[in-house]
Amino acid sequence: MQKITPFLWYDNNAEEAMDLYTSIFKNSSIRNKRYYGKGGPGPEGQLMTAIFTIEGHDFMVLNGGPMFKFTEAFSLFVLCDTQDEIDEKWDKLIANGGKPSQCGWLKDKFGLSWQIVPRVLNDILGDPDPVKARRGMEAMMKMGKLNIKELEDARDGKSN
Structure with missing residues (x-):
């Protein structure tokens, strides 16, 4: 992983966003998905964080809730x-x-x-x-x- 990685905060649709971005750009992939468990704080089974790559650049996403836009x-x-x-x-x-x-x-x-x-x-x-x-x-x-x-x-x- 690169030393500095943009971290993108989504309400509850980070996985959908990653799927869109990696479908648009060549040389892209999604990896390292982590999901919320029974202890939360998000709904159990929902993506918590993931790393995806576009054209050699890593991005990290979080389904963190509606607090930040x-x-x-x-x-x-x-x-x-x-x-x-x-x-x-x-x-x-x-x-x-x-x-x-x-x-x-x-x-x-x-x-x-x-x-x-x-x-x-x-x-x-x-x-x-x-x-x-x-x-x-x-x-x-x-x-x-x-x-x-x-x-x-x-x-x-x-x-x-």
């Missing part, structure tokens, strides 16, 4: 190489109750925030020409799901 102050940042990858991850993460936001951000149905971002965004926003960088930023600020072609066209001053 996710906020946008923590998000998972996903770099995507193609528009198809952006579309696939975005659509699967907002399915069944997720909520799109702006600038590539979304919340999945469990309330966890994600940023689904094209790998080229850093180059677009960091273009050495400040006019091009500004146009890229302005285009991004108007988007929910990010669109690579529209970002590149905006940077390059091409009209849509």
Whole structure:
């Protein structure tokens, strides 16, 4: 296990969340499940904690109850190489109750925030020409799901 591991607190649906995340991302697995016993504090037989891995990164989950909720102050940042990858991850993460936001951000149905971002965004926003960088930023600020072609066209001053 890596030295520092994100720990995600769910009310009672950590197992469902892990199943979703590992179905979306390649090179993922669920391991080390532990369940509540007769002594609680959760319902006997319910998942207590587990570790899952996505693309070589470990995450730990807990079904800890309704006391704490996710906020946008923590998000998972996903770099995507193609528009198809952006579309696939975005659509699967907002399915069944997720909520799109702006600038590539979304919340999945469990309330966890994600940023689904094209790998080229850093180059677009960091273009050495400040006019091009500004146009890229302005285009991004108007988007929910990010669109690579529209970002590149905006940077390059091409009209849509």
